[in-house]
Amino acid sequence: MADDWQTVxxxxxxxxxxxxGGNRKEPGRDGxxxxxQSRSRAGQSEGRGWRAAGKQSQPQQAQQAQQGWRTGxxxxxxxxxPRQAAATTAADADGVAFKLETSNMFALHxxxxxxxxxxxxxxxxxxxxxxxxxxxxFDAIDDSDLDVSGYESExxxxxxxxxxxxxxxxxxxxxxxxxxxxxxxxxxxELAAHLREEHRMVFKNLSHMVLLLQKYLDAWAQKLSxxxxxxxxxxxxxxxxxxxxxxxxxxxxxxxIRSRVQKEGLVEVLAAQEAERQGPARAPRKCLFCxxxxxxRRDLFRHGYREHSFNIGLPxxxxxxxxxxxxxxxxxxxxxxxxxEKTFTSAAVLRKHMRKKKHFKISSHNRLYDRFYVVxxxxxxxxxxxxxxxxxxESDSDDRKDDSWEDWDDRAEEMPAKSLFDDRVLxxxxxxxxYMVREFGFDIHRIRRDHGLDFYKTIALINAIRRxxxxxKCFACCQQFADSAALAxxxxxxxxxxxxxxxDTSMWEDKANLRPAIDNDPLLIGFDDxxxxxxxxxxxxxxxxxxxxxxxxxxxxxxxxxxxxxDDTVAKEAVTPHTAL
Amino acid sequence: MAxxxxxxxxxGRGGFGRGRGRGRGGRGRGRGRGRRDDGEQxxxxxxxxxxxxxxxxxxxxxxxxxxxxxxxxxxxxxxxLPKLKDEVMKITPxxxxxxxxxxxxxxxxxAIGDHDGHVGLGVKCAKEVASAIRxxxxxAKLSIIPVRRGYWGGKLGAPHTVPAKVTGKCGSVICRxxxxxxxxxxxxAPTPKMILSLAGITDCYTTSRGSTKTLGNFVKAAFIAIxxxxxxxxxxxxxxTAFSKxxxxxxxxxxxxxxxxxxx
Numbered sequence: 001m002a003d004d005w006q007t008v009x010x011x012x013x014x015x016x017x018x019x020x021g022g023n024r025k026e027p028g029r030d031g032x033x034x035x036x037q038s039r040s041r042a043g044q045s046e047g048r049g050w051r052a053a054g055k056q057s058q059p060q061q062a063q064q065a066q067q068g069w070r071t072g073x074x075x076x077x078x079x080x081x082p083r084q085a086a087a088t089t090a091a092d093a094d095g096v097a098f099k100l101e102t103s104n105m106f107a108l109h110x111x112x113x114x115x116x117x118x119x120x121x122x123x124x125x126x127x128x129x130x131x132x133x134x135x136x137x138f139d140a141i142d143d144s145d146l147d148v149s150g151y152e153s154e155x156x157x158x159x160x161x162x163x164x165x166x167x168x169x170x171x172x173x174x175x176x177x178x179x180x181x182x183x184x185x186x187x188x189x190e191l192a193a194h195l196r197e198e199h200r201m202v203f204k205n206l207s208h209m210v211l212l213l214q215k216y217l218d219a220w221a222q223k224l225s226x227x228x229x230x231x232x233x234x235x236x237x238x239x240x241x242x243x244x245x246x247x248x249x250x251x252x253x254x255x256x257i258r259s260r261v262q263k264e265g266l267v268e269v270l271a272a273q274e275a276e277r278q279g280p281a282r283a284p285r286k287c288l289f290c291x292x293x294x295x296x297r298r299d300l301f302r303h304g305y306r307e308h309s310f311n312i313g314l315p316x317x318x319x320x321x322x323x324x325x326x327x328x329x330x331x332x333x334x335x336x337x338x339x340x341e342k343t344f345t346s347a348a349v350l351r352k353h354m355r356k357k358k359h360f361k362i363s364s365h366n367r368l369y370d371r372f373y374v375v376x377x378x379x380x381x382x383x384x385x386x387x388x389x390x391x392x393x394e395s396d397s398d399d400r401k402d403d404s405w406e407d408w409d410d411r412a413e414e415m416p417a418k419s420l421f422d423d424r425v426l427x428x429x430x431x432x433x434x435y436m437v438r439e440f441g442f443d444i445h446r447i448r449r450d451h452g453l454d455f456y457k458t459i460a461l462i463n464a465i466r467r468x469x470x471x472x473k474c475f476a477c478c479q480q481f482a483d484s485a486a487l488a489x490x491x492x493x494x495x496x497x498x499x500x501x502x503x504d505t506s507m508w509e510d511k512a513n514l515r516p517a518i519d520n521d522p523l524l525i526g527f528d529d530x531x532x533x534x535x536x537x538x539x540x541x542x543x544x545x546x547x548x549x550x551x552x553x554x555x556x557x558x559x560x561x562x563x564x565x566x567d568d569t570v571a572k573e574a575v576t577p578h579t580a581l
Numbered sequence: 582m583a584x585x586x587x588x589x590x591x592x593g594r595g596g597f598g599r600g601r602g603r604g605r606g607g608r609g610r611g612r613g614r615g616r617r618d619d620g621e622q623x624x625x626x627x628x629x630x631x632x633x634x635x636x637x638x639x640x641x642x643x644x645x646x647x648x649x650x651x652x653x654x655x656x657x658x659x660x661x662l663p664k665l666k667d668e669v670m671k672i673t674p675x676x677x678x679x680x681x682x683x684x685x686x687x688x689x690x691x692a693i694g695d696h697d698g699h700v701g702l703g704v705k706c707a708k709e710v711a712s713a714i715r716x717x718x719x720x721a722k723l724s725i726i727p728v729r730r731g732y733w734g735g736k737l738g739a740p741h742t743v744p745a746k747v748t749g750k751c752g753s754v755i756c757r758x759x760x761x762x763x764x765x766x767x768x769x770a771p772t773p774k775m776i777l778s779l780a781g782i783t784d785c786y787t788t789s790r791g792s793t794k795t796l797g798n799f800v801k802a803a804f805i806a807i808x809x810x811x812x813x814x815x816x817x818x819x820x821x822t823a824f825s826k827x828x829x830x831x832x833x834x835x836x837x838x839x840x841x842x843x844x845x
């Protein structure tokens with residue numbers, strides 16, 4: 001049995017080169033010292049260590065002394081005494097299986113979900129091994145000096161249940177005065193009290209809107225400037241002047257405002273997420289728990305999950321991720337555990353705690369993180385838990401209908417277009433053409449028809465005009481002008497008619513004119529093309545024929561329904577498409 | 582879409598379970614994460630085509646296109662086109678009236694392509710942004726289409742533009758692609774421009790008609806126009822082609838053997 005410990009498994013060279021655990025060079029048995037000296041990294045020495053701690057057999061003890069191991073087993077056994085003893089005995093009892101495990105300990109990769117990990121007897125073994133896969137930042141510290149007994153409890157899942165109130169940053173919209181003069185509130189309770197005292201109003205379920213509080217209050221302030229309080233709310237019983245109670249269930253104005261604010265908020269959040277997806281999500285960032293720098297956000301999250309079991313959700317469900325990670329980092333920096341929210345005396349103790357309890361996650365009840373999850377903006381007031389449960393019951397049948405392409409309407413795609421002859425920028429290509437017709441008499445359609453310009457010639461023309469105008473040169477008569485205003489005036493006078501050079505000029509052949517003069521020129525995209533394409537002509541006439549035949553069919557069909565006679569043959573004949581055409 | 586069984590095997594302490602108390606994990610998220618962990622949990626093909634692709638009998642996706650075989654598993658596309666890049670074009674919230682009030686969900690529009698002759702579009706609606714994106718990517722992979730590229734003038738170098746003037750129509754939007762000389766770049770509105778670049782077209786003019794504000798229809802029209810490049814018969818395709826056996830016929834013995842093996 002002892003021999004197995006001595007065999008050098010294939011993994012060793014890799015292990016040595018990883019360089020973890022600091023200095024390893026120490027005289028001793030060849031090849032073994034690396035593992036034996038690195039205090040907590042080498043699983044084998046670990047195994048040896050803890051095994052030795054439990055039940056030291058004579059030969060092993062002798063060997064230990066021989067190799068000059070420090071009784072590093074002590075370091076490992078600090079708090080694992082009871083468990084280790086159990087493990088050892090279990091292992092000894094099941095000698096054969098254990099031997100298999102250990103003889104190729106390094107080569108054997110035991111996945112996170114495998115049943116071996118659930119085995120009680122092997123917990124210690126895996127903990128020792130796992131340590132090298134998790135945090136490496138503190139391996140220089142000898143944990144034996146740290147006493148964490150006070151923090152340990154039997155309960156593994158001790159999630160924090162009480163949290164400090166979520167800080168908000170809201171200006172009271174009902175106070176008069178300029179923005180920055182208004183009272184600033186950082187606590188929701190204070191805000192509610194202020195609203196009650198100063199403005200005599202109480203909102204029901206204000207906490208539902210906590211993510212969109214500023215917008216909500218602003219919307220209400222605006223509403224109240226239009227209508228009076230009495231119309232939209234009813235007073236609570238007591239005092240004079242009356243305190244009004246605004247309730248979404250009873251007041252439709254409130255409901256409208258809430259849904260409007262929610263929609264706006266959601267759109268804003270999605271826009272922010274999209275901006276993030278293009279920019280910050282592609283930037284590299286250092287992992288929270290180890291030294292590794294991950295190249296982009298997806299990689300960061302995947303690494304966090306795989307290496308540290310750290311899961312805060314998929315990056316696509318989060319928004320303002322940089323802020324989120326900054327908050328988490330600051331918590332870690334101030335030695336606070338993310339899950340149970342307890343504070344520790346030093347970073348090393350914190351690490352140890354998180355490693356032991358596997359608290360590499362955040363507390364799901366902490367409302368502080370709510371604003372980073374997009375799902376919370378979906379329906380304010382509904383917690384994400386409720387939505388999750390709801391989802392389980394929802395049927396999928398309606399989903400098919402929803403997957404159509406028509407819902408996507410976007411005003412934002414309008415590209416501003418600069419006029420050809422002066423510096424004015426219009427908001428879209430169509431407007432630009434209209435403007436040029438009005439101002440300069442430059443009607444592109446007429447020009448195309450008159451000169452028989454096809455697609456490529458039109459493009460060449462537009463590009464050539466642009467190039468000339470950029471140099472303040474008139475396109476047609478090649479006069480040079482001092483500036484664009486003079487050019488514009490000239491073009492206005494002369495009109496468009498002389499602008500098009502005859503078809504034998506070199507301009508038409510010049511390939512350089514086919515390259516766009518300016519990037520993303522909407523005028524090149526936006527001229528209506530219907531004269532050019534022969535297909536379009538065919539389309540038109542075939543469409544007309546189709547309409548005609550449809551009309552005939554419809555007539556025939558209506559006739560049939562009116563005269564419901566048994567002469568089926570006649571009716572059928574009338575309806576076939578061939579006859580209709 | 583073979584959606585793998587819930588990742589229950591991921592139990593254990595560091596693992597990913599269901600229900601609360603596990604950080605912000607959730608059903609959809611959990612499964613997605615779990616899968617990626619394993620190198621995407623082994624794929625068990627369900628269709629004959631999947632079986633052939635997994636076993637490496639079909640080496641390129643053009644063999645599938647040649648016979649117009651429908652692709653029902655997205656892993657087929659993954660295996661044959663490893664260099665696909667996806668772009669999320671837009672995420673919009675959509676609402677629906679239900680008995681229990683309004684139900685808002687997220688709808689993701691995704692375009693996928695390898696910048697070298699293949700594009701796909703997908704749209705999916707789901708309760709979470711991540712699930713919507715993932716579903717849309719899968720649908721986009723299933724809708725991948727080959728793009729034919731050609732030359733504007735002389736046949737020098739690699740093809741860079743559409744081979745002929747092609748047009749696509751969706752809803753009221755008509756999108757037309759016109760060949761352009763090398764170096765022109767893509768003269769198009771931003772969204773179709775992205776699709777054209779995913780397709781591997783470097784130079785192209787576009788014109789569009791209709792209400793291009795309905796970007797959904799605009800994008801689809803551009804996509805249809807791109808897919809029409811292979812429907813256009815140009816003189817260099819006039820040569821007679823020799824018909825070959827389709828993969829099901831060619832590998833029929835292999836398939837029947839594989840089916841028997843799977844019976845156990």
